[in-house]
Amino acid sequence: MAAVSYKNIGKSFDNGAPAVTDFNLDIKDGELMVLVGPSGCGKSTLLRILAGLETASQGEILIAGEVVNDKTAQQRNVAMVFQNYALYPHMTVRRNIEFPLKMMRLAKAEIKRRVDATAKLLELDMMLERKPKQLSGGQRQRVAMGRAMVREPAVFLMDEPLSNLDAKLRVQIRAEISALQRRMNTTTLYVTHDQVEAMTLGGRVAVINQGCLQQVADPQALYEQPANIFVAGFIGNPGMNVFKTELHSEHDQLTIRWGQQQLSLSLDVKRKEALQRYICKPIFAGLRPEAISCEDTQNVDATITVKVESIEALGHEYLLYFKSDVVAVDTDRFLSDGEITMRSIMVARLAGRVDAKAGEKIELGLMLKQLYFFDEGGMAVL
Amino acid sequence: MRRRWLINISIYISLLLLALCFLAPIVLMVVGSLKPDAKVLIEAGSLKAVLPDQLSLQNYSDVFTRVDFMRYLLNSLLISGSIVVVGLAVNSLAGYAFARMQWRGRDLMFALVLMIMIVPLEAIAVPLFYEVTLLGWRDTYIVQIVPFIANAFSICLFYTFFLGLPRELEEAARIDGAGVFRTFVSIIVPNAKPVFATVAILTFLMQWGAFLWPLMVTSGEAVRPLPLGIAAFYTLPPLQWGDIFAFGVMMVAPILILFLLFQRWFVRGVAATGIKG
Numbered sequence: 035m036a037a038v039s040y041k042n043i044g045k046s047f048d049n050g051a052p053a054v055t056d057f058n059l060d061i062k063d064g065e066l067m068v069l070v071g072p073s074g075c076g077k078s079t080l081l082r083i084l085a086g087l088e089t090a091s092q093g094e095i096l097i098a099g100e101v102v103n104d105k106t107a108q109q110r111n112v113a114m115v116f117q118n119y120a121l122y123p124h125m126t127v128r129r130n131i132e133f134p135l136k137m138m139r140l141a142k143a144e145i146k147r148r149v150d151a152t153a154k155l156l157e158l159d160m161m162l163e164r165k166p167k168q169l170s171g172g173q174r175q176r177v178a179m180g181r182a183m184v185r186e187p188a189v190f191l192m193d194e195p196l197s198n199l200d201a202k203l204r205v206q207i208r209a210e211i212s213a214l215q216r217r218m219n220t221t222t223l224y225v226t227h228d229q230v231e232a233m234t235l236g237g238r239v240a241v242i243n244q245g246c247l248q249q250v251a252d253p254q255a256l257y258e259q260p261a262n263i264f265v266a267g268f269i270g271n272p273g274m275n276v277f278k279t280e281l282h283s284e285h286d287q288l289t290i291r292w293g294q295q296q297l298s299l300s301l302d303v304k305r306k307e308a309l310q311r312y313i314c315k316p317i318f319a320g321l322r323p324e325a326i327s328c329e330d331t332q333n334v335d336a337t338i339t340v341k342v343e344s345i346e347a348l349g350h351e352y353l354l355y356f357k358s359d360v361v362a363v364d365t366d367r368f369l370s371d372g373e374i375t376m377r378s379i380m381v382a383r384l385a386g387r388v389d390a391k392a393g394e395k396i397e398l399g400l401m402l403k404q405l406y407f408f409d410e411g412g413m414a415v416l
Numbered sequence: 417m418r419r420r421w422l423i424n425i426s427i428y429i430s431l432l433l434l435a436l437c438f439l440a441p442i443v444l445m446v447v448g449s450l451k452p453d454a455k456v457l458i459e460a461g462s463l464k465a466v467l468p469d470q471l472s473l474q475n476y477s478d479v480f481t482r483v484d485f486m487r488y489l490l491n492s493l494l495i496s497g498s499i500v501v502v503g504l505a506v507n508s509l510a511g512y513a514f515a516r517m518q519w520r521g522r523d524l525m526f527a528l529v530l531m532i533m534i535v536p537l538e539a540i541a542v543p544l545f546y547e548v549t550l551l552g553w554r555d556t557y558i559v560q561i562v563p564f565i566a567n568a569f570s571i572c573l574f575y576t577f578f579l580g581l582p583r584e585l586e587e588a589a590r591i592d593g594a595g596v597f598r599t600f601v602s603i604i605v606p607n608a609k610p611v612f613a614t615v616a617i618l619t620f621l622m623q624w625g626a627f628l629w630p631l632m633v634t635s636g637e638a639v640r641p642l643p644l645g646i647a648a649f650y651t652l653p654p655l656q657w658g659d660i661f662a663f664g665v666m667m668v669a670p671i672l673i674l675f676l677l678f679q680r681w682f683v684r685g686v687a688a689t690g691i692k693g
Contacts, residue, residue, distance in 0.1 A: 085591055086591075106590075113592075120582065120585050137593030
């Protein structure tokens with residue numbers, strides 16, 4: 035068990051393009067930390083730097099308070115579960131699991147004891163003599179876990195360990211990993227591109243984009259208080275609708291512009307004060323799909339007319355894609371090329387049945403109390 | 417329907433003719449080796465060339481009495497065997513270093529290795545001859561083994577195969593605590609059996625027929641391989657074709673056996689390394 039720290043870590047690709055820039059993150063002893071971000075954001079690189087499979091161009095990696103930049107993968111005492119499991123195909127399950135122990139030159143009896151205990155814990159004891167190709171995806175995944183656990187490492191690294199499993203098995207093994215981690219209380223870094231997976235594992239989540247840390251928080255805080263537009267769009271399924279608008283003040287009442295309409299905001303004093311300096315200036319506002327409703331409930335503060343683009347029925351809920359008078363911002367690519375990319379479609383998540391067809395106009399209610407604000411640089415305004 | 421049938425028949429006939437073209441020399445050699453020496457050439461133009469009326473093993477026993485066949489055979493086995501075994505170790509390690517390790521000058525070295533592939537032995541035979549003479553290696557086994565251990569073609573085959581192995585296997589081994597050499601021996605080699613088999617067979621075939629180099633660097637029977645043994649018959653009057661054929665059969669037999677034994681691996685290796693033709 036050990037705490038892990040990334041200190042000012044930077045890493046460039048061979049062609050000089052930055053993969054990770056000035057990355058700082060502290061992971062507590064025994065904590066489960068999830069690194070999440072879109073493909074190519076640098077999260078796997080960060081994991082590999084910690085594992086010793088890649089070297090950082092700058093900065094320090096600390097495990098248990100000790101700088102490990104110059105140590106080999108083995109000396110760092112970390113174990114890793116790979117996306118494709120990387121089981122040794124020519125070895126039986128037993129030989130796969132005992133391989134790291136053999137490398138540690140442990141006594142035969144000790145090796146056997148540890149392998150048997152691990153196999154029992156992971157319910158692999160019936161298949162120790164099988165080869166990886168005779169196992170199902172889920173079983174292979176467990177063997178990979180076993181090979182990592184059996185060493186009793188200081189840190190567990192998991193690089194998208196569930197992405198080769200089917201959806202149902204993924205949910206099951208996700209719960210198993212989470213339970214196992216709590217039971218063993220080993221510091222764990224878990225990389226995934228799937229925000230649902232990140233949110234459900236139960237640890238703190240670090241959101242990464244383009245090699246930069248965007249926000250670290252527990253899942254609920256990420257959802258409720260996103261630090262910037264990227265996090266707002268990335269966390270949540272579907273992500274937040276963010277649009278460009280203007281803030282005005284009439285008779286001490288703040289309003290925002292929605293197309294031709296001015297919508298009055300009823301905000302608490304603290305938020306009002308925070309927004310004062312953005313009056314008459316462009317600002318980004320965000321509304322979660324959950325804060326849009328097709329029924330006129332008491333939470334609804336304003337109604338708008340929209341044109342239906344498409345409807346996805348998910349059984350227990352409906353996703354309504356619509357076009358409106360405001361232009362939505364592409365949160366995934368916000369400021370990625372130094373400019374703002376727009377997309378015209380917004381989305382609402384509706385609990386009740388919607389009897390509209392594509393192309394029709396309908397009325398939707400907005401819960402403006404749940405509005406988020408971001409400044410021109412995309413940072414959240416309290 | 418009838419047309420389809422005709423096409424099939426003509427395809428089979430052409431295939432049969434092609435097969436005959438390839439098999440004929442081998443059949444003639446085997447049959448010739450079993451005929452009395454005097455009849456070998458006389459019957460060569462008739463049907464009796466392949467259907468003899470009289471069979472004997474006289475030629476085979478002649479081979480053993482006229483030359484020291486066992487000596488030639490053991491020499492060939494020793495030389496080709498050593499080149500295969502040591503070559504597998506050297507060339508696989510080289511291929512691995514080129515495919516997976518990072519070192520200064522790697523790409524330049526690999527380009528040189530590729531270039532060596534197109535230089536035939538005949539082109540460098542004379543300078544090489546001077547070199548081994550200076551080393552005092554003439555008339556030894558070493559002179560027939562050492563120059564052929566490192567082989568650019570084998571290195572390339574290993575290189576291509578190792579490139580195709582998933583990198584995660586090596587990374588997993590590294591994290592599990594295995595060093596480079598241990599990873600190579602415990603993880604890479606067991607997963608590269610097809611390419612090892614392919615390289616072994618190709619090298620063995622190439623060395624088994626080596627003629628020019630042994631002729632240049634050896635002078636006595638003691639260290640000479642089979643191809644020089646068969647050549648000895650031409651300078652050993654009377655010229656008896658039956659004996660030469662019998663020698664030929666005994667020289668080809670080990671290769672055929674080897675191929676049949678490893679055929680499965682060989683075919684898989686050819687598929688895996690992408691060699692054609």
